[in-house]
Structures are given as structure tokens and as C-alpha cells.
Amino acid sequence: MLRLENLSASYRGLKALQGVSLDVAKGEIVAVVGANGAGKSTLLKSIAGHVAIEGDITFDGTSLRRMPAHLITRLGVGLVPEGRRLFPRLSVEDNLRLGAYAKRGTADRFRPLDLVFSLFPRLQERLPQRAETLSGGEQQMLAIGRALMTQPRLLMLDEPSQGIMPRLVDDILAAVQKIRDLGVTVLLVEQRLAEALEIADRAYVLQTGRVVMSGPANVIAADASVRRAYLGI
């Protein structure tokens, strides 16, 4: 479904990715793990079209290389970014509904709302509130919900556990699994190694912009050298 070939990218003048190749098949949860600064966020930003790249990215056979970011979203690649990037002064409802903005003119474009509310019932209680008044966990739920409203075929999540109470981390990762079970492919970037590998099918370990290891998630989880790579030793 998604294929990165020899991808390199710079972020703020630094080479953040060097020759990364990666595949995601339909229906998988693929985790990308690594220490801070390993290039995980840049990887997702490159796919979403927010960073200039070398190499190639194809999504269902279409090259994303020169495609503007908003068209990549419309093609079916959703990103829940680092820092969530909600519209803070808009209501929860507006944040969600705007997710379907690009689908104006199509029937049932608000249908994913049902899915969002079944995954995150709290959001339904908070509809008229401004997004900025939500707790960190709720904001993360809203960011995922907003991305789901774009009806992605591939959902990319950038550290969904960041800044969230531990109890909610499990809820969110459980929701990610449900989203995959509904047919959405998932590319998950996480710093929390154990949790990410628990729900992932396969994983890539990133270290200073390069893939140093990849394989089935349980194999990666069992490999002691991963922890070393992860800690950057």
C-alpha cells in the first residue's frame, strides 16, 4: 500500500532521514520506533508532504513525491501530527466536521462521526467546547477523530501517547487497533517501545535517520540489541 524507497529528507537544515526504505501492506499496523531525534516525525511528515524529500514515496502506486500536502490527505493518507495541531478556538464539533471539508458535495461525508463517537464517547459529551479546553488525552482523541473524518485508508500517528495520562495511553492504543480492524491501515510512530510493539504486526527501528532493524513486532520486541539501538548506545 505504502512504499518508501531510499528516502532522504532534511529538517531544519539537518539530514534527518538517510536512505530509508519501508513498506506497509494493506491492513497492517506497522510501528516505527526509535529514540528522540531518530527521524520518526520527519518520516511521517515526508509521507504527508510537509517536508521536501529525495527518493520516492508511492501510495497504492501513486507517487507522492511532488504532491501538495492537502492532495495527499485527499488521496487517503491521514496524519495525526506531533502536538496534535487542533484548531484551538474552534469547537470540538467544528474540528471534527472540518475533517470532512474536502469531501463537500459527497453524500454521507459526516458518516465517520458515528465511528469517532463509538471509539471516543467522551468527545460526544464535549462537542460544543473549544478544543483548547480539552485535556491532553481528549485532544489526542479529537486529533485522531479529525483524521478519521477525512476517511483515510492509511492513518499515520505521531506519538499518540505523548503528554497523556498512562491510563489513557492504553485506551488510545486500543482504539488504534479497532481502527485497523475496521480496515484502515496504520503506520504508528512511538517512543514507547513495549506498548507500540504490542499492537503492531511489524516494526522498523530507526536510529539517526536510518533503518537499523526491521521485522515482525514480536521478534523485534525480543531482540536485546533493539534496546541498545533505541537508547542510542
Next chain:
Amino acid sequence: MTLETILQVAAGGLLMGLIYALVAAGLSLIFGLMDVVNFAHGELMMLAMYAVFVIWDASGLDPMLQLPLVAALLFGTGMVIYRGMIARALSVQFNRGMVQIFVTFGLAIFIRGAAQFVWGGEFRAVNNTLLSGRSWNLGGVYLPLPQLAASVVCLAAFAGLLLISRTEFGKALEATREDRDAVALIGIDRDRIFAMGWGLGAGAVGIAGVMLAGFYYVGPNVGASFALIAYVTVALGGFGSMLGALVAGLLIGEVEAFTAVILEPSLKQIGVFAVYLAVLMFRPRGLFGKL
């Protein structure tokens, strides 16, 4: 001053204030959306006034009837300015703030020079309109119909802007204003939203220009004085706030009208700029500013 004089002056200030408010709203909309101060805002109004004059001169079509046409023309002009100049100015990597100031300032000088070149420096006037010379006597307060029509149209345009802000497009505009880099995540092309914002901003000042042409002289420099007042209005109301533009426009209209009577007409702007200085000193973010 008799009560009648006070009411008369207040009415005059109100009518002019609504025009100031709409001019300021266009400026504030663009600034609020993308942090660009359009120094050519007054020149866009001047272009609308010349468009009215040229069409009237050639066909005799009344300014009121030209309103939809010229407003649409200005809307298109705004979009073209964004696509052709502003988008490029924003894409520079270095000193972006300065670049956008100089781009719009240069555009202002260019439009003014071009108007001078095409139509000459003399003042023109649109005469014998449906409303010219007529007025309405409201309990002793004398309301000239061209001014009254202008203020009613400006108020309606304001209501229009408010309605647009309630639509889904309005929410997309608000989202873009809050986080221009995040809207791509929901498939929104921010360049399209910015271009629409410029269209709306230019359209708003265009509507003000059309109505103003019904009773005000047209000349290459006519926009400059209105733009200056618009900057004061936006600063007083708060950058980016529509409600602020409306309230501040009315305030400025009144301050100007009463200064003209209390001091003398040629000094009417003293009051306006005194207000400006007071705003800068005591409340730099303006009445309703979000900054």
C-alpha cells in the same frame, strides 16, 4: 450647540462611520487571516471608484446598479493580487515580514501611478445618480440619501461577512487563521482559502468604494486618506476582529464628525489621530484584539 446640531453631527458621523467600518473590515479580514497588512487597501477602493466612474461615464449606469458588478470585479482583483504577488512574497525564505510590506506598498504606489497615468490627476465626480441631491428629513435631522444608502449597504455587507463566517467555508477560514500549516491535514488547500480571503477583503472595500463614489470625488489619491483612517480603525478595534472594525468604525466616524464641528472641518482628522495615539499608549491590542 443645540440638541438638533448634535443629532445632525452624530448622524453624519454614523453614516460615515459605517463606511469606515467596512473599509477596515476588509483590511482586518486579510490581516487576521494571514498576518499581512495590505498597504494597497485604499488603492483597491480607489480602483472601485474609478470603475464606477468609467462605467457611469460610458453608459450612464447608476452606481447603485453597478454594485454587484464592481464588487465582483474587486473580488477577482483581490484573488489575482494574492495569487500573483502575495503568495510569492510569502514563499520567500528570508525576511518575509519586510517583503510583504514592500510588496503591498509597492503595489499601492503602482496603482496610484497607473490611475494618474490613465485618468489624470484631476478630481472626477459621478453626478445625477438616482439619489444625488436628495435627502430625508428625519425629525429635523437631515440625512442625504447617497450617504444613507452607502451606510445601509455597508451594514448589509457587514451582515454578509458575518453570515459567511457562520458557513462551513467560514469555519475553514477560521481554521486556516488559527493554524495555516495544519489545514492540509484535513485536505484544505490553504492557498485557495488565502485567495478567497483576499477576494473578500478586496470585495468589501470595493463595495465601500462603489457607494462612496455616489457622493465623493474620485481621484488617484482618494484611497490614501481612507486607508489611513482604516489603519486607525483596525488598530482601535483590534487587529483581526470584525466586531472591532464595526465598533471602531462608528467611533472614528463620530470622533471625526464632532472634531470637525468643535474645532474646524479642516482639522477633523486631529481627533481621529488623537484617538490612535491614545490606543497605542493605553490599549495597544485594541478594543477587541486577540493579539
